[in-house]
Amino acid sequence: MALRVVCYLNQFFGQLGGEEKAGVGPQVVDGAVGAARAVQQALGDAGTVVATVICGDNYAAEQAERAVAEMVPLVAAARPDLVVAGPAFLAGRYGVACGALCAAVQAQLEVPVVTGMHAENPGVELYRRQVHVVQTGAEATRMLDDVKRLVALGLKLARREAIGAPVAEGYFARGLTRNVVAGAVAADRAVAMLLDKLAARPFASEVPRPAFPHVPAPRLIKTLEGATIALVTDGGLVPRGNPDGIEALNATRYGAYSIEGKTGLDAAQYDNPHRGYDTTWVKQDPHRLVPVDVARELERSGAIGKLHETVYSTVGVATTLAHSARMGAEIAEKLRAAGVDAVILTST
Amino acid sequence: MTPVAVMVGANRIVPAAGIIHPLGSADLSPDDEKALRRRIVEQALQALRTEVARPTVFTRE
Known part of the structure; x- marks a missing residue:
């Protein structure tokens, strides 16, 4: 049975006009118009473009939520089995609109979606984790080739067939990990890779x-004499009892610990849950990790203006990049709000 | 671990005394250990007031 396909295009590819028509709101046209004809050509007998939804780039970019909310019912009314948006190539407003509409259709209508963009289209980073974004060229010069790849992946999605790896299927990695059975053990694959490298083979x-x-x-x-300096560590310093429950590895939490009134760190009051190194020596003397003693002396002698009274600490082992970036941004925000000028971050 | 710090893009990097005790050493006397710690912290302060355009490792002069 031929699949019902709805296409999404901007005003340019939908043949409403150029930049002067970028403000037009969503509209729907029966059948395939403009670039949607390439989708119909790529579909062949496998499907029929039953409707084309068109929206101006500025309308979609300037009031994105409203535009998407208006377009989803237009898509739903055509009862699609698959939605193909774009391809948007390197057009930023268009790419973001394609991603936003696809994400909404997939979530609200549970209809398979596919779009296509150039790697540097901002829509890629915004939406590649949510929807399948096929990699295309920067311009429409190879439109039919690009559209064929979009449609090939779209048909697989619509037929609920297994989707291969990003490189094999030509879409941007979605950040998912899937177990596969390899043809050879890791040692064999590593040696083969090394031999290729030595022989200058790809x-x-x-x-x-x-x-x-x-x-x-x-x-x-x-x-420095007028600056407030803060101490931060990823080496796992915590007060005894680990009150924030900072994980021993793969940390998602950090702690903020006051050193107000302290000229040093008393080993009896601290602990260290870090499981990425032997913490025996920093438990014996926490200054081996966080140099509060020396920093206080430098503060007293006037070498630095002030030592910030809060030490931030987390466990940096097997910590994901996403959590590291989030915790770093949060800590930096708090330090900035507290008037800290510079940070010494000690790392193990 | 300074190559890792360079790879991830930390801009001002001071080599410390080791993974298990970056700012100390159990092999030294308490006074010598504290002097080592002070030297590393002072080098970090020196790095903070040095302008850098890319990840830079501040080795001991």
Whole structure:
């Protein structure tokens, strides 16, 4: 049975007009218009584009929630088995709109969706975890090839067939981990990869390295003599009893511990749940991890303006990048609000 | 672990005394251990007032 397909296009690909029509609101046209004809061509006998929903880029970008809320019923009325949005190529407003509509249709109508964008379209980062976003070129010059790949994946989704890995199917990784049975054990695969590398043959790592965005180094505006310095650690310092229940590994929590009135850390009052290194020595003397004694002396001698009275601590072992980034941002926000100028973060 | 700090993009990195006791050493006398700790903290302060454009490891002068 041929599938019912609804396409989503912006005003340009929907042939309403160019930038001067970017403010037009959602509308629906029977059958395939504009770029949706390429979808129909790629579908062949497998499906029929029963309707094309079109919305201006500015309308969709400037009042995104309203635009999506207006479009979902238009999509629902056409009773689709599959929704194909775009492809949006490198067009940012269009890409974000495609992602937002797909996410809403998938969640509210439980209809399979697929969209397509260039890797640098902001819609990719915003929506690739929620919906299947097929990688396309930057421009529409190879529209039919790109649309064929969108439709191929869309048909699999609509038929509830098994979806292969991102690289095999051509969509952006959704951040999901799935167990597969490999053809050879890890040692054999690693040696094969090494031999390929030595012979300058192409090879692909099975563990993609996370990309760490460049963070500009802030400049210390004040002199050290006038600055408030805070101590932070990922080495697991906690008060005895671990009142915040910071996990021994894969931490999701951090603690804020007062050192007000303390010239040093009394080992009897502290503990360390960190399971990523032998904590014997830092339990004997917590200053081996958090140098409150020396920092107090530097404060007293005037080498630094002030030592911040709160030490932040978490456990940095097998901690996910997402939790690390969140905890770091939260701690930084609190330090900034407290007027801290700089941080010494001690790490194990 | 400084290569890891460089890889993740930490901008000002001071090598410390070791993973199990970054700011100390059980092999030293208490006075020498504290002097070591003070040297590392002072080097960190020196790093804080140094402008950097990329992850930089501040090795001991």
